[in-house]
Amino acid sequence: MSVEIRRADGREEMDALLELRHRVFCVEQGVPKREEIDGRDEEAVHLVALDRERRRVQGTCRLLFVDRTIQLSRLAVEPESRRQGIATALLHEADREAAAAHAKRLVLHAQTYAKQLYAADGYEERGRTFVEAGIEHVAMEKRL
Numbered sequence: 001m002s003v004e005i006r007r008a009d010g011r012e013e014m015d016a017l018l019e020l021r022h023r024v025f026c027v028e029q030g031v032p033k034r035e036e037i038d039g040r041d042e043e044a045v046h047l048v049a050l051d052r053e054r055r056r057v058q059g060t061c062r063l064l065f066v067d068r069t070i071q072l073s074r075l076a077v078e079p080e081s082r083r084q085g086i087a088t089a090l091l092h093e094a095d096r097e098a099a100a101a102h103a104k105r106l107v108l109h110a111q112t113y114a115k116q117l118y119a120a121d122g123y124e125e126r127g128r129t130f131v132e133a134g135i136e137h138v139a140m141e142k143r144l
């Protein structure tokens with residue numbers, strides 16, 4: 001599938017990415033809604049992967065800029081569009097955002113089953129695994 005990766009633009013794309021996050025995190029993974037919607041979406045930059053033909057949001061992630069650190073979270077891809085490189089393309093766009101913002105590092109909490117996704121993009125593990133929203137995670141960081 002051919003996708004365009006960029007910042008979400010307008011209410012319609014914002015609603016679509018929130019709907020995707022709800023289906024993936026709350027319905028598929030059982031994360032409580034109050035943890036998925038944590039009150040920080042307003043201050044964040046949201047990236048989307050848009051299907052060029054159908055103009056549908058196929059993937060998303062969220063970036064929070066805190067001093068010269070970027071916190072990446074809420075990375076989700078439509079189930080039928082997985083293993084086609086969409087999450088990897090979103091991580092590459094996050095790298096471009098980080099470079100443009102002169103950030104020093106990107107940090108995230110990886111679900112341990114998916115840590116290879118981040119390791120392949122240059123993230124390194126920091127510390128022990130822990131449970132967040134009922135799911136095993138590990139902190140990962142990429143220095144720029």
Ligand SMILES: CC(C)(COP(=O)(O)OP(=O)(O)OC[C@H]1O[C@@H](n2cnc3c(N)ncnc32)[C@H](O)[C@@H]1OP(=O)(O)O)[C@@H](O)C(=O)NCCC(=O)NCCS
Nearest residue numbers: 075076077082083084085086087088110111113114116117
């Ligand atoms: C994790 C997720 C975002 C990956 O999206 P994706 O677009 O399928 O990822 P990519 O195609 O870019 O995968 C790149 C690499 O990451 C790793 N990876 C991706 N999905 C994986 C999985 N389910 N299990 C193990 N490794 C995985 C693989 O090494 C993969 O390379 P390969 O396909 O050549 O084996 C997607 O499965 C998803 O939305 N999962 C549910 C939500 C979630 O867990 N989000 C991550 C929170 S940390």
